[in-house]
Amino acid sequence: MSSGLELRAVSRSFGSTGVLHDVSLTVPPSRCVALLGASGSGKSSLLRIIAGLDTPSGGEVLADGADLAAVPVEERGMALVFQKALLFPHLNVVDNVAFAARMAGRRRSVARQQAMEFLDLVQLADYARRPVGTLSGGQEQRVALARALARQPRILLLDEPFASLDVQLRQDMYALIDHIRAQLAPTVVVVTHDRQEASILADSIAVLDEGRILQHGTVHQIHYEPATQQVNNLLGGLNAIPGVVRDGRHHSALGVLAVQEDAVDGPAVLTVRQEALRLVPSGETGGPTIKGSVAGLTSLGARTLVRILVGADDPAGSTGSATLAVDVPGRPQLLPGQVVEVGLHEHRAWAVPQR
Ligand SMILES: Nc1ncnc2c1ncn2[C@@H]1O[C@H](COP(=O)(O)OP(=O)(O)OP(=O)(O)O)[C@@H](O)[C@H]1O
Ligand SMILES: [Mg+2]
Incomplete structure (x- = not known):
């Protein structure tokens, strides 16, 4: 009962x-x-x-x-x-x-x-x-x-x-x-x-x-789908990229990414779980990717957290740079500064209003 x-x-x-x-x-x-x-x-x-x-x-x-x-x-x-x-x-x-x-x-x-x-x-x-x-x-x-x-x-x-x-x-x-x-x-x-x-x-x-x-x-x-940036933080989400939402798309140093349809227009932080990102092997086609350079690696034991700097060499320099955390299996052979591409399951990108 x-x-x-x-x-x-x-x-x-x-x-x-x-x-x-x-x-x-x-x-x-x-x-x-x-x-x-x-x-x-x-x-x-x-x-x-x-x-x-x-x-x-x-x-x-x-x-x-x-x-x-x-x-x-x-x-x-x-x-x-x-x-x-x-x-x-x-x-x-x-x-x-x-x-x-x-x-x-x-x-x-x-x-x-x-x-x-x-x-x-x-x-x-x-x-x-x-x-x-x-x-x-x-x-x-x-x-x-x-x-x-x-x-x-x-x-x-x-x-x-x-x-x-x-x-x-x-x-x-x-x-x-x-x-x-x-x-x-x-x-x-x-x-x-x-x-x-x-x-x-x-x-x-x-x-x-x-x-x-x-x-x-x-x-x-x-x-x-965190309600706020604070929820994302408390749940261990490492990615919070500032930018702006217009018509269901988030514009930031990462480029333009589709977010939930009912995201409110205006300043917004893009959250995407580190587990929902992957490193795309060079030469693989299909799906949009984000290019960046390896900024650091942290061992999580059986997995590795890779930090990737995005947008630092943007010639226009209008959107600034951001660091993305990607949680990958094993221990990838990567060197600091190495250029890599990050794949993103677009439905996992989620915008929360900026505080
Ligand atoms: N009898 C009391 N008199 C005064 N303050 C109290 C009393 N009981 C709790 N508080 C305060 O209420 C707040 C919440 O306490 P609570 O014990 O509910 O936290 P908690 O989330 O269970 O924390 P923890 O994870 O450490 O157990 C704290 O700031 C605590 O000091
Ligand atoms: Mg308690």
Whole structure:
């Protein structure tokens, strides 16, 4: 069972400092939204308000259309998992998971039996009798998830639950969340400052900055169709070329490129993801290319980021120069200053109004 969640113009101030401003967000039942933002952007504050642990200064939180203002924490049908597991140290694994059912008055044997089902779901059934003090960080987090799920929440709230885990464990936890979504289908709100984590886990991403949602969209939209230059920055987009839009075309040091049809005429920054560009081997025909010279290479491990200076030798000199970042596989054999051509999937070029 899951609930739709809606935030309507939620704001929160501490004294004269506003930390959330008019946050509106809709999450349909069983969908997963990621709240993505830098440290201090208001992610945990928002999650606490959704859970009922804090009261908004203005606005409303609704589940399935019903205002939750008067509904206490334990009756909201939600469960919250924090970055630190916060398990009860005096209880073993299974009794941690059985805790809510015991509080609700179930018999110990019944509560434990139900807890075992959730331990099975997080693949920790063999650890049921272990004291929690003997668990690894990843195991603790899985117990915390099982304990949250044992409350059978209609909305599962996750506040950076995997931030302290290593890369491999985090991948395992992502698979586990997928499994939980397939089995139980709760509505999920996951808070993270990691854009890759947000993209892997969520159906949609809400980008939060200084207490405001800058954009809420699909993973694709957020990356390839950013609402503002700031969203492009926060999502790791490296290319932001100043210029001007006229009739659906962007004019800049890169030349004239088609952008989205409804781009507004006027000063605009062209964004194009470094992953949406490629180096075109010399002699290859077809498709427009942009000529430039290699300004630098940065190894990304299995891939390389190539920086290319464009427009520096423009004889007219009217549009200036720009540097393009291109993310390519492997380690290309390129020398600084070498002339190369960049291919661009034109539908990936996107203009945002200049601030
Ligand atoms: N009880 C409080 N009193 C005063 N200010 C607060 C309180 N709680 C949060 N804040 C402020 O609100 C802002 C947002 O904090 P919040 O914890 O929501 O950020 P966050 O996005 O979760 O950051 P992080 O990624 O570091 O966890 C911060 O500037 C914080 O100092
Ligand atoms: Mg936080």
